[in-house]
Amino acid sequence: MAPIELPDPDMDGSISVERAIATRESRRSFARTPIELEAVSQLLWAAQGQTHVRDGVELRAAPSAGATYPLTVFLEVAPNGSEELEPGVYRYDQQRHALERELETAVHDDLTTASHDQVVIADAPMTIVVTADDDRTKRQYPDHGERYVHMEAGHVAENVHLVCESRGLNTCPVGAFTDTAVAAALSLPTRLAALYLLPVGHRPAEQE
Numbered sequence: 001m002a003p004i005e006l007p008d009p010d011m012d013g014s015i016s017v018e019r020a021i022a023t024r025e026s027r028r029s030f031a032r033t034p035i036e037l038e039a040v041s042q043l044l045w046a047a048q049g050q051t052h053v054r055d056g057v058e059l060r061a062a063p064s065a066g067a068t069y070p071l072t073v074f075l076e077v078a079p080n081g082s083e084e085l086e087p088g089v090y091r092y093d094q095q096r097h098a099l100e101r102e103l104e105t106a107v108h109d110d111l112t113t114a115s116h117d118q119v120v121i122a123d124a125p126m127t128i129v130v131t132a133d134d135d136r137t138k139r140q141y142p143d144h145g146e147r148y149v150h151m152e153a154g155h156v157a158e159n160v161h162l163v164c165e166s167r168g169l170n171t172c173p174v175g176a177f178t179d180t181a182v183a184a185a186l187s188l189p190t191r192l193a194a195l196y197l198l199p200v201g202h203r204p205a206e207q208e
C-alpha cells in the first residue's frame with residue numbers, strides 16, 4: 001500500500017513555548033470529534049520529524065544520545081478517530097513525513113485492555129505509541145544506553161504535549177500498561193518495545 005503523505009507541518013504555533021509550558025497539564029477527556037490530518041502531521045513531526053541534516057546525519061525533532069535514534073513512532077486510530085485515516089495502526093516514516101499502514105483492523109479495544117482499561121485510552125480518537133529498539137543505543141552506550149532511550153522517549157512526549165497545548169488538543173502521558181499486551185495489540189516486531197502511550201484528541205467544549 002502506498003504511504004500516506006502528511007501535510008507540511010506548520011512552524012508558527014498559536015502561542016509561545018513559554019505559554020504552552022505554563023498551561024500544559026495532563027488532560028484525560030476528549031471531544032467526540034475526529035482529528036484532522038494537519039494535526040496528525042504536527043504531532044508526529046513534533047515527536048520524531050526530520051528537522052535538519054548535520055554532517056550527513058539526519059536529525060530529528062527530539063534529541064537522541066549519539067544520534068542513535070532508537071525510537072519508532074506508531075499511530076493507533078480508533079473507529080471514527082479520523083475522517084482521512086481508516087481505523088488501525090500506522091508507522092510514522094520521518095524521512096518521508098508519511099504514514100505507512102501497518103494494520104488494517106481496529107485494535108482500539110485491545111490497546112485499551114492493554115492499558116488496564118484506562119478511560120483516557122478508551123476515549124481517545126488516536127494514540128501515539130512510542131516504541132524503542134534499545135540495542136541501537138546500547139551498542140554505542142553499553143552502560144547507559146537503556147537510560148538514554150527512556151530519556152529520549154520523555155523528550156518526545158513533552159514535544160507532543162506542548163504541541164497539543166499550542167493547538168488546543170488534549171493529551172496525557174500513559175506509562176501504565178502491560179508491555180506484552182501493547183506489543184501484541186500493535187503486532188510490533190520483536191526488536192521494538194512499547195515505552196509510552198500518548199492518547200490525543202480535541203478538547204471538549206466545556207474545557208475551552
Ligand SMILES: Cc1cc2nc3c(=O)[nH]c(=O)nc-3n(C[C@H](O)[C@H](O)[C@H](O)COP(=O)(O)O)c2cc1C
Nearest residue numbers: 024025026027028115118120172173174175176177
Ligand atoms: C512516565 C509517566 C507515566 C504516566 N502514566 C500515566 C498513566 O498511565 N495514566 C494517567 O492517567 N496518567 C499518567 N501520567 C500522568 C501523571 O499522572 C501526571 O503527569 C501528573 O499527575 C502531573 O500532572 P500534570 O501532567 O497535569 O502536570 C504519567 C506521567 C508520566 C510522566
